[in-house]
Each structure stands twice: as C-alpha cells, then as structure tokens.
Amino acid sequence: xxxxxxxxxxxxxxxxxxxxxxxxxxxxxxxxxxxxxxxxxxxxxxxxxxxxxxxxxxxxxxxxxxxxxxxxxxxxxxxxxxxxxxxxxxxxxxxxxxxxxxxxxxxxxxxxxxxxxxxxxxxxxxxxxxxxxxxxxxxxxxxxxxxxxxxxxxxxxxxxxxxxxxxxxxxxxxxxxxxxxxxxxxxxxxxxxxxxxxxxxxxxxxxxxxxxxxxxxxxxxxxxxxxxxxxxxxxxxxxxxxxxxxxxxxxxxxxxxxxxxxxxxxxxxxxxxxxxxxxxxxxxxxxxxxxxxxxxxxxxxxxxxxxxxxxxxxxxxxxxxxxxxxxxxxxxxxxxxxxxxxxxxxxxxxxxxxxxxxxxxxxxxxxxxxxxxxxxxxxxxxxxxxxxxxxxxxxxxxxxxxxxxxxxxxxxxxxxxxxxxxxxxxxxxxxxxxxxxxxxxxxxxxxxxxxxxxxxxxxxxxxxxxxxxxxxxxxxxxxxxxxxxxxxxxxxxxxxxxxxxxxxxxxxxxxxxxxxxxxxxxxxxxxxxxxxxxxxxxxxxxxxxxxxxxxxxxxxxxxxxxxxxxxx
Amino acid sequence: xxxxxxxxxxxxxxxxxxxxxxxxxxxxxxxxxxxxxxxxxxxxxxxxxxxxxxxxxxxxxxxxxxxxxxxxxxxxxxxxxxxxxxxxxxxxxxxxxxxxxxxxxxxxxxxxxxxxxxxxxxxxxxxxxxxxxxxxxxxxxxxxxxxxxxxxxxxxxxxxxxxxxxxxxxxxxxxxxxxxxxxxxxxxxxxxxxxxxxxxxxxxxxxxxxxxxxxxxxxxxxxxxxxxxxxxxxxxxxxxxxxxxxxxxxxxxxxxxxxxxxxxxxx
Numbered sequence: 001x002x003x004x005x006x007x008x009x010x011x012x013x014x015x016x017x018x019x020x021x022x023x024x025x026x027x028x029x030x031x032x033x034x035x036x037x038x039x040x041x042x043x044x045x046x047x048x049x050x051x052x053x054x055x056x057x058x059x060x061x062x063x064x065x066x067x068x069x070x071x072x073x074x075x076x077x078x079x080x081x082x083x084x085x086x087x088x089x090x091x092x093x094x095x096x097x098x099x100x101x102x103x104x105x106x107x108x109x110x111x112x113x114x115x116x117x118x119x120x121x122x123x124x125x126x127x128x129x130x131x132x133x134x135x136x137x138x139x140x141x142x143x144x145x146x147x148x149x150x151x152x153x154x155x156x157x158x159x160x161x162x163x164x165x166x167x168x169x170x171x172x173x174x175x176x177x178x179x180x181x182x183x184x185x186x187x188x189x190x191x192x193x194x195x196x197x198x199x200x201x202x203x204x205x206x207x208x209x210x211x212x213x214x215x216x217x218x219x220x221x222x223x224x225x226x227x228x229x230x231x232x233x234x235x236x237x238x239x240x241x242x243x244x245x246x247x248x249x250x251x252x253x254x255x256x257x258x259x260x261x262x263x264x265x266x267x268x269x270x271x272x273x274x275x276x277x278x279x280x281x282x283x284x285x286x287x288x289x290x291x292x293x294x295x296x297x298x299x300x301x302x303x304x305x306x307x308x309x310x311x312x313x314x315x316x317x318x319x320x321x322x323x324x325x326x327x328x329x330x331x332x333x334x335x336x337x338x339x340x341x342x343x344x345x346x347x348x349x350x351x352x353x354x355x356x357x358x359x360x361x362x363x364x365x366x367x368x369x370x371x372x373x374x375x376x377x378x379x380x381x382x383x384x385x386x387x388x389x390x391x392x393x394x395x396x397x398x399x400x401x402x403x404x405x406x407x408x409x410x411x412x413x414x415x416x417x418x419x420x421x422x423x424x425x426x427x428x429x430x431x432x433x434x435x436x437x438x439x440x441x442x443x444x445x446x447x448x449x450x451x452x453x454x455x456x457x458x459x460x461x462x463x464x465x466x467x468x469x470x471x472x473x474x475x476x477x478x479x480x481x482x483x484x485x486x487x488x489x490x491x492x493x494x495x496x497x498x499x500x501x502x503x504x505x506x507x508x509x510x511x512x513x514x515x516x517x518x519x520x521x522x523x524x525x526x527x528x529x530x531x532x533x534x535x536x537x538x539x540x541x542x543x544x545x546x547x548x549x550x551x552x553x554x555x556x557x558x559x560x561x562x563x564x565x566x567x568x
Numbered sequence: 569x570x571x572x573x574x575x576x577x578x579x580x581x582x583x584x585x586x587x588x589x590x591x592x593x594x595x596x597x598x599x600x601x602x603x604x605x606x607x608x609x610x611x612x613x614x615x616x617x618x619x620x621x622x623x624x625x626x627x628x629x630x631x632x633x634x635x636x637x638x639x640x641x642x643x644x645x646x647x648x649x650x651x652x653x654x655x656x657x658x659x660x661x662x663x664x665x666x667x668x669x670x671x672x673x674x675x676x677x678x679x680x681x682x683x684x685x686x687x688x689x690x691x692x693x694x695x696x697x698x699x700x701x702x703x704x705x706x707x708x709x710x711x712x713x714x715x716x717x718x719x720x721x722x723x724x725x726x727x728x729x730x731x732x733x734x735x736x737x738x739x740x741x742x743x744x745x746x747x748x749x750x751x752x753x754x755x756x757x758x759x760x761x762x763x764x765x766x767x768x769x770x771x772x773x774x775x776x777x778x779x780x781x782x783x784x785x786x787x788x789x790x791x792x793x794x795x796x797x798x799x800x801x802x803x804x805x806x807x808x809x810x811x812x813x814x815x816x817x818x819x820x821x822x823x824x825x826x827x828x829x830x831x832x833x834x835x
Binding site (some may be wrong): 072073074075076078081083334335 | 611708709710711712817
C-alpha cells in the first residue's frame, strides 16, 4: 500500500478543465485516487506547478535507424557524455542519445509516455530491445505501412477488410500500436530512384497513388477501431511549396468520423506539420504557409497534428522517407545512410545543422511556432520536434518558453543573421499570443493522450488514471520573466512520480521505474486469403522465414496490451 | 611567468587521462591545489599528486603559466587538452591526445607522442622532437570538422591519417609518413619532408599538401597541371603541381572550381 500525497500544488489538468487550482493529488499503488491516509508520504508542492506526466506522440527513440545514427555519428557523443552518477547508468549523446539518456531525460522533463514513431516491421525485435533498455518511460511503437507491398496490393483493389486483417496480423507480430504512414508510395518509388511528390503520382509497378494509400489506411484504421488514428507523414516533406500537397492530404479525412471505444475523435494525425507548411517554389523565395495550413486544420475537428519544431541545433535527421534523406544529403554534403527494408519500407539518416545564420532555418523555426500560435484548439496541437529530425526532444522546455513569451521569440528572431528576411517570409514577429501553462498542458498532456486513445491512463489526474505526476518549480502566480529560468524549471522537474514511484527529485534520477511497453492486440475474423498471402510472400519475397518473424514475448517483459475486438 | 614542475613518481596500471596537465587547469593554483586536481585511470578518479611530485608555482593566468613534465609520461594522455595559452614542456614521451582541441599556447615534447596528437586543434603550436603515431591533427572520429588552425611539427616519422578533414592550420612531418594524408581535407597545409607510401589527398576538396620525398603510390584522382618554384618551410624546391581529388565534389568560388593542391618534387 504505497501512498503518496502531492500537497498544495497549482494543478493544471485540462482533461477536467482544472486551471491552476490549488489542490492535492493522491496516489495509491501506482494510481491516482481521491484521497490517501495520514501515513502517506507527502510531497510539498506549495507555490509550484503540478501536471500529469507528459505524453509524446511522435519521437524516434528506438530501433535500427536511431542506431544507424548512433553508429554513424560518434561525434554526437563528444563532450556530451558525463560520468555516470551513483546508481545510474552512463548517459551518452545529444541528438541521438543512448537508451538510458533517453529515459532519464524524458523523466527529468516529467514525461510518462513516448511513442516511437516509425518501426520497420521486419526489425521490430530491435525496436523492442531498445525500448526495453530505455528506463522509466512507458513506450509503444507504430509500425510503418504506407509502402508495404501487402498494403499497396490490397488497397489498390479496395480490399479494406484484407488490409485490416493484415494490419491486425502485423500489430500482433511486431507488438505494434497503430498505423504509421511515411511518404505514402514515395519510399517504395525510391526503390526505382523515384519519389511521389504529389498525391496523384503513381507508385512504380504497384500502380497505386498516395491518395489511394492514405484514404485506404484511414478506412482500414476506422474499420478496425484502433485506439490511435492513421499517423501520417505526408508526401513532399521539406520542400518549398509543399503546403498544397499537405492540405490535399488532410482533405482526405473530410467527412469521416472516428469509430472506436477509446475516446479518440480524430481520424487523421498529421505529424511534424512544420515540415509540410512551406510556401515559395525555391529556397530563395521560401516562406511560411503556416496560416493557410492552420486555417484548414482549425476547421477540421477530425484532424490532430504535432508541430515538429526546429530548435536551431546540430542534430541528426532520420526517417523512413528514403528519397528525402538523399535529397537532404545533396544539399548539405554531410554523411548519409540509406537502407532498404525488404517488402516493407526504407530509411535514411543524415546529420543536419539548423543554423541561426541561415535564412531557411530561421523561417523553419518560425513556422513550427506559428502553427501553435495560430491554432484555435490546442487540444489537437501537440509539442514535438520530430525528435531528432527538427531538434532533440530535450529542447521541449525551450519550445514551451518560446510559446509562452513573445519577448523571447523576438530575442531569438533578433539573433538571426537574416532576421529581416525571416520576418518578411513569416508572421512570427506579428503574433503576440503567449500560451498559458494550461495550454502547454493541453499540448503535452490531455491532447496527445486522447489522440492516442490513452486518455483513460495518461494525460490527466482523475482517480483511476496512472499515478504519473510531475511538479515543476514554477509559481503560476509569478512566472519568471527570464525565459532561461522558465526553461530550466521544465527541463529538470522538482519531482516526477511515475506510476506511484518517485523517479526524479530536483532533476536527479532516483529510480528506474517500472517501464511498460504498450501494444494493441486487434482481433479480426479469420481471413484465409490474408493468411495464404502472408505464407506465400514469406516463401517468395522475404529473406527470412515466417516462423522467425514474430517478436518474442521475452522482449516485452512488462507489456500492457490494449485489446480491440471487432467481433465483440 | 611562473613555472610549475611535475615529476612522474608512479606508473598507472592503465593509462591516465591528464586533463589537468594544462595551463588553464593549473593557473592561479598553488602546488598543493594542483596536486589535488583529478586524474582519471579508467573510471577511477585519483589526485594528480598520486602520480606526480609537484613543485614550483603556477602563474595567475594560463598565459603566465609554464608547465614542465619530467620522468616517464608515456602513459599520460590528454596533456595540454583544450589549453588556450601558456606552455607545456614534456621532457619524455607523451601518450595519446597530446594538445587535443587546443586553442593557443605552445607544447614541446622532447620524446615521442602516441596517436591523436593535436586532434581538432584550433590554434597554438605543438613541437615533437621524436616520432608521432597515427592521426596527427585529425578530426574526432565521425566528425567532418578537423583541425582548424595552429601548427604541429613532428621532427621524426608519423603514422597514418594525418590531417583528416583538416580545415586550416599547418602540419609539418619532417620524417616519413605511412598512408592517408589530408583525407577529406577542406583546407589547411600538410608538409611531409620524407616519403609517403600512398593515399595522399583522398577525397580532398581544398587545401595544400607538399610531399618533398617520394609518393610510392599516387592516387588516380590527381591531375598534374604545372611545374612551379616554391619555397616550402624555408627551402626552395622545384615542384610538380597536381589538383584533385577529381573524384570528389568541388565547390566553386568566384566562378572558379576549388581543388585540393598536391606538390611533389619534379623528377
């Protein structure tokens, strides 16, 4: 009967509309409860901010492409790997941190759940091995589907039922959480040295278009009733003028209603939207189209998105969007890794420096923040950096500070070499909106938890939910005017309690928690055709056997299975 | 100027990481305080005074501090690490990473140095009277930003991977070198007065290499463009001028394609 009482904090819980009320939060046996006995351990949060543990909807923290980045970039660890503190493991790296640093740094910022955003099904065992090695935080992983040969063949013929049966099989085989789509069709086209930059480009050989893949995957997802929606990385990422393709992709969700029993309302999650809100037709007249994209998204209640904010750091880009990484390498001439994953997907890795001296980087920085500042419903807009693509996740506190302080944004803008040109190409200088702690909690707690169908476990402090509570050394009545102080308070929480266990105190790691891996077990009616197709493809196209494909149970020593039963 | 003298009194079981043997770490400290600075032997932290007897005084600033190291220090790594000013004189040998990431000041080693001497150096001078092992003035593994400035002079021979990813500064090897000189270089100058076996200037984009002895195996990516008279390190030579590496991407500057330059004596 471990009992904890977090007393007298200013609580921000948008899931119940609580906005800074001074109240107690009680935890018994790892869950939030109404009250605890007098013997409970007390954490005094007087004059401090209390929130539920954070939820990250999109981050690349485990698996083969993260490891390819680590292997390719030993210099990412140079001078950034301090000696381990007593009882803890050594922490290494900056943009591609070691698994232990990943767990520790998320915990220090008060995050309870992180979604690994792209799992190649064939290499899912590796993803789960790294997830298992990442302490404290709960994690899940989204297998990638949009360049998968099965999926393209089923969707070309409009066989949603078969696509759903295959999806359910993959979720079970890879211990995956939902449907991720990366550059639909484009990554497969990269196998021919091509790409799909518009929604109507045909995928070579498969004769299907990105439009058909996206629509088909939305239908498949709602047919199954999964906890999360389709999680989409649109076509034409990172190119000037791509906002049209972005809005065209988002339109595919129009008129579709979410079907699920997890409280999710959206049918499409558009990820790292910053990379998809570009105007102009070359790098010279490159400009922000955040207003156009935000206007569209504001009017569509069945869409959620995350920001993918550029943090102006030296980082490592990595994505299953293989052709994009080749394109990026031809721009910066640094190192490049390219991998094909047979039948399923591909990936690329390239280091990148978002320099405040470069105009385009300044505009990208502005677009990420504009998308949040122009958003009318922050419960559908989530903070991410597409870690590590636009910057490392450890910069989230800086993003909060930028969003909360117009003065800080202006100071950053003024520090750019081409600040006048950045101002001309964006709206950032004229946006005086400053977000509140409540709105930050929407974007990092209640919003993403609901979008992932996890609103009953994470993102709030209602009795019965997981006992994930963070205390930041911030007095809402007297927020610091110095953005660095604000940032430091979010970077190193005073206390972080993860499922009832104190894992962080004064920014130091106190314990390794009881990390869980979440996955979705979707039950569908027996489908002999899909079973035969899987059997045949493993004989014909895969270099591995079907009997070695499944992730073994020992890789998920502490699983949390979400059951979805279509027939129930 | 003030001189602080370190005399080696004990040998470590492993190598020791002597980040503390630099004017920046010692300036403004008494001999007793310096003896208390950290030395790492693997993951074990030990006071500097366990390995060295320390005498003399340090100056108030790094620029006013001269360090003299006596005795067997062939297993002392990171001497002069990140130093910005002042001087270090090593009367014996030094282990790896001598003068690594240094920004200013001078280091004189009277014996030999191990690998990674002057890695990612930004300024200052390193003089080694003996030989150097591999990776003189190279970049940190994986990094595309190598030596930026300063001078490294090795009076003896050196091993492989000299000036990898070099951006600026000068490296002089007065003896022979093994293979891989200025690989991936985007600037800087390497002078080898003796012979080099091969792989000189591979994937080089910009910068200068002078090999005043012979190159046993020339890379095919270099093209001879002219013969020049040139003074190199105080002596005049008649040299064949090659440009390359032609297999590599070459940026244009003021309408001209930029190449790496390789000079070898005219036969």
